[in-house]
Amino acid sequence: MAVPRRSLSLAKRLVATVLAFVLGVWVLAALVAWFVAQHELNELLDAHLAQTAALLATGQVVSDGDDAVVQAPVLMHKYQSRVAFQIWHEGHLRARSTDxxxxxxxxxxxPGLSDQTLSGLSWRVFTAVSGTGTAAKEVIYVGERLSARRHVLVDSLRGTLFSLLLALPLLALAVVRSVRSALRPLRALGDNVAARSPQALAPLAEDQAPPEVRPLVHALNGLFARMADLLASERRFTADAAHELRTPIAAIRMQAQVARGAKDDADRRTALDATVAGCDRATRLVEQLLQLARIDTEETSHGPSNGGARAAGAFAHGPTNDLAAAAAEQAAEVQPQMQRRGQQLSLQRPEHAVPVAMNATLLAVLLRNLLDNASRYSPDGAQVAVTVATPSGASAELTVQDSGPGLADADLQRLGDRFFRVLGTGQSGSGLGWSIVRRLAHVYGLQVTVDRSPDLGGLRVRVVWPAAAEPR
Known part of the structure; x- marks a missing residue:
């Protein structure tokens, strides 16, 4: 099994990158300095050669008629063997240096500068001639071996590079300390997050972080906000389930006890029917609680909270589904239930598709709750009308109206509160249906209005999908 490679720490990467960059700059600077110094040194030494030749030409080194060769004394300088001069008079060597x-x-x-090769050695020679043409009598050569120039240049650069290499450990130490100091906010951030308990989801202070770290802090705060929403959703689901399931479960238990103690079959059958009805109510309640939990999860997964409100635009570019087809499907599902009560259901929808940006499952939940409420709280034989349209200025519009008793203005204000139920309807329920509708409208930025139906006289619910969902 291959052992995974451990990646270098950010500090080591920064130190290695900075030092490599510095060394690269030093190498480049050394190359540039080499060529510049070589050029300048050649210019300087060439000038010295010319100046020396001029001094020799003006001196009284030899005299006409003297055939002896004058040899310069030994000066014991380390570069003396690499520098030489000659004085020629009418083709005769009259004076020269030792080497x-x-x-x-x-x-x-x-006359002037030239490069010469003598006995396998390269020389830089300056030639000076006194007189012109046939009148030229004295020729002065001042030469320098090119190896001497290279030696001087190498010695100079070697000293410079040696100084830089000596400074490299100090530079590395300074870089390490600087990088560690610069990364201290990251370590402090990591220690802060590591020391938190799972329930400590308060946002981190972004204004105290360096600008480079603020995007990370902002992302962490967003994560904390989503985690807080998930925890709140779980607590809310647990509290709702404990609150609402207590009563139907107790009723089921009581009816089961009645059935067990019944003396005849009729009483036992009545108690068992009540038990089944109680199970149905508990099942529906659990389904609605799960629907609310699913909505909360869908909302939280699309971004962090912003003062308790969601940016509905986060869902505007999600998957689209056909509202007309979904309405027809849900109407077909509730049709048998409504027929048993003699209720009539009508659906008006366009022939073309009506796409809306909404999760398919949650769209079905929205339609099912609206249709179920319209049927449940309307009397036997009532009419329920569903209309799907595409009005101007909106992406889609869904209208559900019934011929039931409707609601008072005071009840309309509380419609959508969790577990709120209108008294006196004679129908069982948990009051979560409208809470689900309101929650979906909040998540997806839908416009929901409830008023009295001008056509059927009961309740009318209009749900509008805006043409362009924008953050609220």
Whole structure:
């Protein structure tokens, strides 16, 4: 089994990158300095050669008629063997330095600087001639071995590079300390998060973080907000389930006890029917609680909270589903239930698809709750009308109206509160249906209005999908 490679820490990466960059700059600077220094050194030493030749030309080194060769004294300088001069008078060598050859340093060369090779050695020679043409009597050669120049240049750069290499450990230490100091806010952030308990989801202080770390802090705060919403949703679901399931479960238990103690079959059958009805109510309650939990999860997964409100635009570019087809499907599902009560259901929808940006499951939940409420709280033989339209200025509009008794204005204000039920309807329920509708409208940025139906006289619910969902 291959052992996974451990990645370098951010501090080590920064230190290695900075030092590598510095070394690269130093190498580049050394190369540039080499060529610049070589050029300048050649210019300087060439000038010295010319100046030396001029001094020799003006000196009284030899005299006409003296055939002796004057040799310069030994100066015991380390570069003396690499520098030489010659004075030729009418083709005769009259004076030279100790290490100068007996032949001309630059035979046949024109006055000025030239490169010569003598006995396998490279020389830089300056030639000076006194007189012109046939009147030329004295030729002065001042030469320097090119190896001496390279040696001087190498010695100079070696000293410079040695100083830089000595400074490299100090530079590395300074870089390490600087990087550690710069990364201290990250370590403090990590310690802060590590020391938190699972329930400590308060946001981190973004204004105290460096600008480079603020995006990370902002993302962590968003994560904390979503986690807080999930925890709140779980607590809310647990509290709702404990609150609402207590009564139907107790009723089921009581009816089961009645059935067990019944003396005849009729009483036992009545108690068992009540038990089944209680199970149905408990099942519906659990389904609605799960629907609310699913809505909360869907909302939380699309981004952090913003003062308790959601940016509905986060869902505007999600998957789209056909509202007309979904309405027809849900109407077909509730049709048998309504027929048993003699209720009539009508559906008006366009022939073309009506796409809305909404999760398919939650769209079905919205339609099912609206249809179920319209049927449940309307009397036997009532009419329920469903209309799907695409009005101007909106993406889609869903209208559900019935011929039931409707609601008072005071009840309309509380419609959508969790577990609120209108008294006196004679229908069982938990009051969660409208809470689910309101919650979905909040999540998806839908416009929901409830008023009295002008056509059927009962309740009318209009749900509008805006043409362009924008953050609220």
């Amino acid at each position: 100068a050859p007996a032949t001309p340093l630059a035979p046949g060369a024109q």
